[in-house]
Each structure stands twice: as structure tokens, then as C-alpha cells.
Amino acid sequence: MNFDYSDDQKFLKNEARKFLEARCTSAAVRKVLNDDDVSFDAELWKGVGEQGWLGAAIPEEFGGLGLGHVELCAIAEEMGRVVAPIPFASTVYFLAEAVLLAGDDAQKADLLPKIAAGELIGCFATSEGPGVVNASNLVCKVEGGKLTGVKIPVTDGDIADVAVVLANEGGKAGLFLVDLKGAGVSRETLKSLDPTRGVGRLTFSGAAATRLGGAGEGFALMEQVFDRAAVLLAFEQTGGADKCLEMAKDYAMGRYAFGRVIAGYQAIKHKLADMYVKNQVARSNAYYGAWALNTNAPELPVAASAARIAASEAYWFGSKENIQTHGGMGFTWEVDCHLYYRRSRQLGLVAGAPKVWKERLVSQLERRNAA
């Protein structure tokens, strides 16, 4: 039985922690939080690129480190711990994974080396309005290689170079690569629940679009990209949830009320124990997702769903109860609790809400246990 990080992976994770704790401090995150004109930490982004982490799971033939997805999961966990304000997920979990999954040789040769080198920011554009996007409400369309329509919200859409866009072509949905620096693209930055993660509206009026993957495979591919991203996001969420528990513990151990530390009260102890239980359930499910992703196992859709549901729940619970443990201080802008509260929802929604994933999971369980 070998259901944990290996020693090498732990070493990489530890290196990532040291780097991120030094470079992605609360002050650095707050620069992005407090400045409406800044959507990400460009300096940190450059540093992460120099570490080679953007290409951790990209094969060496395309300029990556060719390590594997478990290594990427280890890095993701550390990104989550520090609420890193960079387009790591959009570029690596969504764009790179979409290209690895569905790209042809030319597309891989073009995009993957640029991603690995930190020369390119990506984004994944599926949503067009409130609610779940599906075949009956998808409006964006491609005709003659030109994309028209509006995508909102697109995480990192305001700063990305390349978008993967879900759109109809000849009545069938597909995924399309769009150069956002080209003609026919306008975009604006929108206000986000989590200002440390930029979000935008992309308006396409005849932008050049190249199909990624087969015609009519748009929704199927979107789900497969979501599965892969969900596992990686689950590690960010688990890292964030663990950090929330540590913050709550540290505060409770130093805060006195009624003559003793509040960490000694059972109301607080049981709250933190509940956080611990949820975090363990999340971590175990995330590991299973990592195994399925890394081995491209047929269990991936079920494993990814479970990882996402458990991690979303753990992070939400941990982030809100961390504020509660901090009391009034936890509700101030100056204390970091709300960074995690905001990020827990951002990560919980960006690849589809837990509610949607629960339905996906049950549908799959129904098929697996057919009557």
C-alpha cells in the first residue's frame, strides 16, 4: 500500500512551501486584493514560472518537467495554502490540461512549451449567465472560423492570452482556442467575490477560433477538462482548508476569554475537531483523484466528483468556522480569514458548483450500479 506522496514528492512539496511562504506573503496577496487595477501578482507568476512548476505535468518533449500529476497536486496544495493570487489554475489545470487532452500535435507543439516557459496565460470560458450552461442555452457560436458571443464570468479572462471557449458550430458544441490578443475580442475586468483572483467578461465579435478536439464533442470534453481540473483544485482547496484549521488553532491557543485560552472550551475544540474530520475526508478523496488522474483510470469521473465535493465542503466549513473562531477580529479586513472565506467560494464555483457535481456523481453511481 502506497497511498500517499512519495519521499520525492514530499521534498518537492516542501520546496514549494518554502518558496511560496517567502514569496506569497499576506502582504503580497493584499496588494492584489486592495488594488482594483491589479488582477494578479506578476512577480510571483514569473517566479513560479522560473521554478518550472507551470510545466510540472507537461511532458519533456513539450518543454515541461514531465513529472506527473501527483507532483502537480503537491504544488497545487501549497498554492492553496497561501491563496496564491496568480492564474495558475486557469493556465495549468484548464488550458494545459485541455490541450493535453484534446489538442492535435500542432496545437500541443505551439501552446505547451509556451505554458511551461511562463510565456502565456490561459483561461477556460464556458459560462454565459447565471445557472448551468448546456446544449439548450449555449449562445456563443463559430461560423467560418469566427467566434461571436459573450462569455461571463471568465476567471483570468481579463489578463489571459489564450482562451478555450465552449461554442456551437453547425449546431454542435465544440471547444475552440482563441487568441485573446487578436482582432474581434474585447474584454473588461469585473468585480469578483474573491478580488485576489481576477475575473472578466469576454465579448467576441468575429474572433478567429480554432477547434480543439472533435466537432460536437464540446460538452464531453468540457466535462473531461473539469474532471482533471477538479482533482487539482481539490488539492488547492485541501491546502486552504488545512491552513484555516491551523489559523483557527493558533488564534484559539492565544486568545483568552473568561480567564483562560478559548482553545480549552469544548465548543471550540469540537468545532476544530469537525474541521479536522472534514479535512481528512477531503484529503483522502483528493488522493484518490490524484491516483485516477495520474494513471488515467476509468474511475476518474467518479473520483474527481468525490474529490471536488469533499474538498469544497471542507474548505467552506473550515473558512467560515475559522472566522467564527476568531470572533470579531475575524470579520475585519485586516485579518486574513476573509481571504480564505472568499477563495473557498471562488474555488468551489470555478469548475462548477458542488451541487452540480453531486448530480454528476449520482448519475455516474446510477450507471455503475445499474438496476
Add this chain to the structure above:
Amino acid sequence: MDFNDSPEEAAYRETARAWLEKNAAEHKGNASANGRRPNSPEHMAMAKSWQAKKAEAGYACITWPKEWGGGGGTPLQSVIFGQEEAKVGVNYGYFTIGLGMCVPTVMAFADAETKTRFVGPAMRGEEIWCQLFSEPAGGSDVAATRTKAIRDGDEWVINGQKVWTTGAQYCDYGILLVRTDPDVPKHKGLTMFWIDMHDPAVEVRPIHQASGGSEFNEVYFTDLRVKDSQRLGEVGDGWKVALVTLMNERLAVGGSSGPDYKLIMDLARQVTGPAGAAIKDGAFREKLADWYVAAEGLKLTRFRTMTALSRGQTPGPESSIGKIIAANQMQDMSNQGVEMEDQYGILVDPSEAPMQAAFQQSLLWAPGLRIAGGTDEILKNIIAERVLGLPGDVRVDKDVAFKDMPTGR
């Protein structure tokens, strides 16, 4: 990251599997319906003969030293054997408490003669042991034990009552925690003994549980005389001895049975809900997803524990999360299952209620599971204090003589 055995683990599993295949089928034979019912004499006889067979092959107590007849193996080997044993369906619970908790305590504290007398028969299933700790006035607070022992020459005279004793109705020996000095604070006045459960001064009465069944017992002691040589550890060191016993409890009680997500999914396919087929009900589907995720989380956490064992680490009290999740999930799922049956959910007769009344029966059993082997609240304290390192509760009983402590009803 994978689920594969190391070459050594795989070899051990293969050997165990071959042994089980060779021996289990013959052992199970043609068990009658009665023989399959736990606590029936036939069932017990089958369990004992299987235990003897395992002991002969060194599989009865895999982690015990070979000099005591154990397998001299690792905790992971014990887990691997247990997995394979479960697959062939010859698991019996009668010896778990004795071999997991009581006899190790005897081995740690008794003299050579006592160990020689008891270890072998217990391992071979010839004698079964129970643990006599909980009392009416001390469940979570085990150290509040009131059963008292008074010294009389080379003997002790014991009077009092224990409760919730698993297996007392069929056990041969037990380890008993008693108060030998009420004039000192509670943890300091305790002493541990081993006793003969067949002594006429020991009376076992089954508890009529809220679930309707009687798996547990009360045990009464009326002028029970034990020799001082039956003492385990020093006089006044009973709490230290009890901690050695209790260290193993969370692992011993970890597993649980009851309806799983597949069973309630099958039920939902069969019944009609307020707005069409129950399986299509969105609220149910969300819950189903949550149950699946929690059950998977539990199973996968066990794999992480096995990984730690495989890497030579000692898993700590983290395993406390298992029972909290399993017990609460059982209660929640059984409640939802019963509710799904609408008015019909009232029926508990296995011949009428769907799934042989599995949901009704686990609904009635679940409150007990949330208490047995450490309540939800005690387990959360354990996680908070021993895993997270939070401070213990404020203690008002630490420096008070036991006899001066306030007592309730």
C-alpha cells in the same frame, strides 16, 4: 501513489490467501441457519475451532511475539490477513476485545506464571476475555469507577457493578478496574485485577437495550474474593494499566456494518416519492452524494493508515475519525431510508419492511453506535487534544479525594 502491495506485502498476502483457501471452506462446512446466527452455541463452536486453526498456523495473533505463540509479524500483516479473512467470510467478533485489549494488558503486567497459564488458551479461542471498565456512574469518565475492593490478608473483597460489558454472557475471564483507595484523588485510587467470570460471586445480567436487543450486559460483584496475585500492576496504578488497555479500543471498534449507499439507492429505485420516483428527488440525490463521499473518505483514510504502517510509521489517534463518521452516517442514512418509505417506514418486521427492515434496524441501533467505544464527544476531545494539541478541559476533580467528589443521581 498507488494501492499496490510492496513485494513483501504481496508475498505475505499470497501465502495468507492460499492458507485461507485451503482451510476456510472446510471450516465453514454446511453451517445451519442457527450456526450462522451470532451468539448461538453452534456459531460460537465454529468461531472457536476457527480460532484454534489460526493459532496453529500463527495467524491468530499476528503481531504477538513468537515466544507467546504469536506470528511475530507487523501490524500491516495483521491488516492484510484481516482483509483476506473478510473476503472468505469467516470473521468472528468474539475474540476481538480479549485478544486486542485484555490479554495484551495481562501480558504487560502479569507475572510469568499467569501469562503462561492464560495467553495460549486465549489465543486458541479456548477462553474468552471481557473488559470490565464502564459503570453506571462512569462511562466517558471511566476513572470515576465506584466498584470497590477491600484488602483482606492475601485476598481482596470486591463489591459493585459494571455495565455495557460486551460478551460477559459467554466470557471466561475479565480484567476489572476497581477502587482500592477512596481517600485519594480519583485517578490515584484505582487498581486492576483479572477475575474468573464463572465465580458464583459474579452475576451477569443482559441489558435490554433501547434497540430491543441484548448484546451488552450488566455485571454485579457480591463479595467476590480474588487473590492478590490476580492484581495487574501496583496497587493504585490501575489507571495507568487501564490506559494501556484503552489505547487499543479505537482500532478495535473502528469497523461497522449497516446499510450502504447502494442499498439506499436500490430502495430509492423501488419507491415513489412526493414528486415521482424517489431516485429522481434532488434532495435525496444530494444526500446520496454526501454519503458516498464520506464512505469513500473513510475507506481511503484506512488506506492512508495502511500506508503509514507499510512505511514503518505508527498511526496515532487519527483513526478516531472513523467511528464518528460511520455512526453518524448510519443514523442519517437509516433515517432517510425510513422516511423514504413514507407511512410504510413505521414497519420494522423484516418480512414486511423493504430490505428486510435494514433501515429500521440500523435506525434503532445507531444511537448505541454513537456512544459505544467512546462517544462522539469524547472522540472529538481526543482529536482536539491528542491530534491537534489543544489543552485539556478544566478539571475540578484533580485534587479532591474521590470520596469527597460531588455525585449526581
